[in-house]
Amino acid sequence: MSVWALGLNHTTAPLDLRGRFAFALDQIAPTLQSLRSSFASGRHPQVEAAIISTCNRTEIYCASEHIALDHTVGWLAESGGVAPALLRSHAYTLHDDEAARHVFRVASGLDSMVLGEAQILGQMKDAVRAAETVGALGTTLNQLFQRSFAVAKEVRTSTEIGAHSISMAAAAVRLAGQLFEDLRKTRVLFVGAGEMIDLAATHFAAKEPKSIAIANRTLERGEKLSSRFGGEAMRLADLPARLAEFDIVVSCTASTLPIIGLGAVERALKARRHRPMFMVDLAVPRDIEPEVKALEDVYLYTVDDLAQVVQQGQANRQAAVAQAEVIIDAGVQSFMHWLGQRGAVPLIQQLNAQADEWRAAEMARARKLLAKGESVDAVLEAMSRGLTQKMMHGAMAELHSGDAASREQTAQTLSRLFLRKER
Structure with a gap:
């Protein structure tokens, strides 16, 4: 039995290319079914598969008797509408011990834009549950992921890998504080109501802004989140008309197309008499059209723009990284020993x-x-x-x-x- 991984992340691919391969959580199950069906029509009928898709990465993990990396690359390239050669130039392919080491490092927060961040572990568990739901997760991948979770737990309890980490949300607050002298005088709009917006709203609410609003496609979900922060909820359809009211806009939805366009921002700036707007687009694909960044009174940051901020203090964590790598090495050896024994099962x-x-x-x-x-x-x-x-x-x-x-x-x-x- 062999395992292999195909992926692209914030270090190998630009944001717009990553956006082509971003799958919302509710898309994972049908996408996995499509992937496994593509294998069934060829020489690899029995393939286990799982897909991890976040704002920083999309990764496919597979297990079968024979490695089929070329097929996996071709399928993913077709799903994103790009040439396989272009995908390969921005992707990484790993198999067996290299794939195991990679997934252990991802789960432990060592491969994240924010070194040591814990959010990826929850996203990986969601991906595993989605794969289990459609019957795509067999014994081998289940063992790989369960061991990655165990290694991640040991890394976080035995080292200080996350002690000095700065989240994307905290970085956004820090940058907003550099633009506005007093965040208590600002009005903040959050677009979306998912986990990332929840985290961002928590950080901004701690600065006690003048007002908080949540714009979401589903009003009920927006109301549930806004009530926690004493804010208001609004429909996404009302956003263009009300955009001018807000000094800070943080967006992260699962939309496949931008929901805040250049024209809407231009009209908002005119109504604001060109008072500055601080905008953060945490979505992949983008929620805010990239042309907005060229506007004189807008300060727009994407997930990639925040990289420099979140990496501050990384030197303080290098000792913890070395300790974590030792734990991961032991986990890889243990998994490969188990995988080798699986060959003797028949x-x-x-x-x-x-x-x-x-x-x-x-x-x-x-x-x-x-x-x-x-x-x-x-x-x-x-x-x-x-x-x-x-x-x-x-x-x-x-x-x-x-x-x-x-x-x-x-x-x-x-x-x-x-x-x-x-x-």
Whole structure:
């Protein structure tokens, strides 16, 4: 059995390319079904699969008897509408121990834009549940992910990997504080109501802004989140008309197209008499049209723009990183040992089946002898001798066949198997 991974992240691919391969959580199940169907039509009918998709990465993990990286690359390229060569130039492909090491590092927060951040672990668990729901997660990938979660837990409890981390939300607050002298005088709008917006709203609310509003496609969900911060909820359709009211706009939705366009922002700036607007687009694909960044009175930051801020203090975490890598190395070795043993499972099953067949035959023979009146001791002696002969017959025949070199090798193997001294 082999495992392989195909992915692109914030270090290998620009934001707009990552946006082509971003899958919302409710898209994961049908996307997995499409991927597995593509394998079934070729030479790899039985493939386990899982997809992790966040604002910083999209990764496909697969397991099968034979690695099929080229097929995986072709399928993902087609789904994103790009040439396979372009995808390969921005992607990474890993297999077996390299794939295991990568997923362990991702779960532990070592491969994140925010070193040591914990949000990725929840996103990975969501991805695993989605794969389980459609029956795409077999024994091998389930073992890989469960071990990655265990390694991540050990890294976080045994090291200080997340002690100095700065979240994307905290970085946004820090940048907003550089533009506005007093955040308590600002009006903040959050577009979306997912986990990232929840986190961002929590950080901004701590600065006690003048007002908070949540714009969401589903008003009920927006109201639920806004009530926690004493804010108001509004429909997404009302956003263009009310955009001018807000000094700070933070957006993160699952929309496949921008929902805040250049024209809407231009009209908002005119109504604001060109008072500055601070905008943060945490979505992949983008929620805010990239042309907005060129406007004179707008300060627009994307997830990639925040990279420099969130990496501050990274030097303080290098000792923790070294400790984490040791834990991950041990986890990789353990998984590869388990994976290697999985290759012997069919043989073990065949041996057990053969032994059961011999046992059943000797039991049937023993019952017949007992029915004829044979003594119990004689029957037990005959049954034990019959089992022994059946077990040793193949080994003895192999020992007497072949040339001298093969007989010597067989003799060493049989000695190791049958003449072991119990410790």
